[in-house]
Amino acid sequence: MRLKKAMAVIMTAVMSLGVFAAPASELQANAAPDWSKNWNDVRVYTANYSKTIPNINIQTPQTTVKMYAGLSWERLEANIGVRLNVHDSECGAQARSTFNNMAASLGASVVNILDMDMEYYTEEGWTQDVVGMTSPIRVGMTLPKGSDPTRDYAVISVRQDGSLEILGDLDPEPTTLTVDSSYFDTFAIIAAAPGTFNAYRIASPNALDQVWISTYVKDIVSTVSAESKGYQMYDIGTVTDAATVKAAVGDQIVSLEVSAFEPGPYSAGPLRYIAWTAGARGVSCYEIELKNGKQERVYQTNQKILVTMTVPFHFPAYADYAVAVLNTDGTVSIMKDMDINDSTVTIATDQFRSYAIMWAPKGAFALLP
Secondary structure: OOOOOOOHHHHOOOOOOOOEOOOHHHEEOOOOOOOOOOHHHOOEEEEEOOOOOOOEEEOOOHHHHHHHOOOEHHHHHOOOEEEEEEEEOOOOHHHHHHHHHHHHHOOOEEEEEEEEEEEEEOOOOOEEEOOOOOOOEEEEEEOOOOOOOOOEEEEEEEOOOOOEEEEEOOOOOOOEEEEEEOOOOEEEEEEEOOOOOHHHOOOOOOOOOOOOOOOOOOEEOOOOEEEEOOOOOOOEEEOOOHHHHHHHHOOOOOEEEEOOOOOOHHHHHHHHHHHHHOOOOEEEEEEEEEEOOOOOEOOEEEEEEEEEEEOOOOOEOOOEEEEEEEOOOOOEEEEEOOEOOOOEEEEEEEEOOEEEEEEEOOOOOOOOO
């Protein structure tokens, strides 16, 4: 279990034009050596060490928990699991005072305080904290022995930024408490008169969704010669027919390559800036090289062609993806993913210089032009 963040932080914070479906013949899944294991069977569980809470459980489907926890394709292949460790909290007097003050402002009182640690794990013992879920999951618990069933119960939760939120009880059973949360750090269970927390009974519409894990595409069948030497990007290719690609380049021989070298700072800087302003949570920059038969680099084609890339292997498997492209005039364009495949990104472009592949939680790029 990790040491809690300095609770002093809390004190100041109380309160594009259609979809491109790549033909099945264009994409071929190449299984990794240990992919005989079913990714959808990797264990997700709760380890309850609390002496005051008899039972606690994750009600969101297991594979959905892994996806909402932001497991990357790489970690899925490594068979990483997710678990929730629950302990009675040992937070200090200042933290308890903060929870008591927040509860009092609602006409409530603190019943119990729990450390809620969500983490990645392996059977060999490796663990790492899950900083924040990309979408809320549902957790239910039995109230401490002796709790008054006529009272209304809720949770004060500590967000990633140290601020506090109130999570109302989502189930009608008087002896249990159920909440949807994206953050698992400290939960203070509070009680008040019936109806006090009605405004906080907000259920996530996706907390009980069944999200399956698809197979990661490692090989793309390209219409022209193409390969990837880029870090964590397995393959790249053109989907547009070869004759059209060659006509766009003005040469009978064309090759496409993701360079082993990242763009320099004058290219990567603008790409990363635009990506972050668009809401990206993660960015990987690549140099995409298109060459003619003389092995001369072509920076701009005379018409757009469809380019498909595998999602960087260290990116979350459940996310929205988009691409920022550095244009020949120095401006940056953002292109939404036109591909329905989970592990590939397809864009229509006539620019072949520096690219930034980016990810954000599902729906984050929906309003991009």
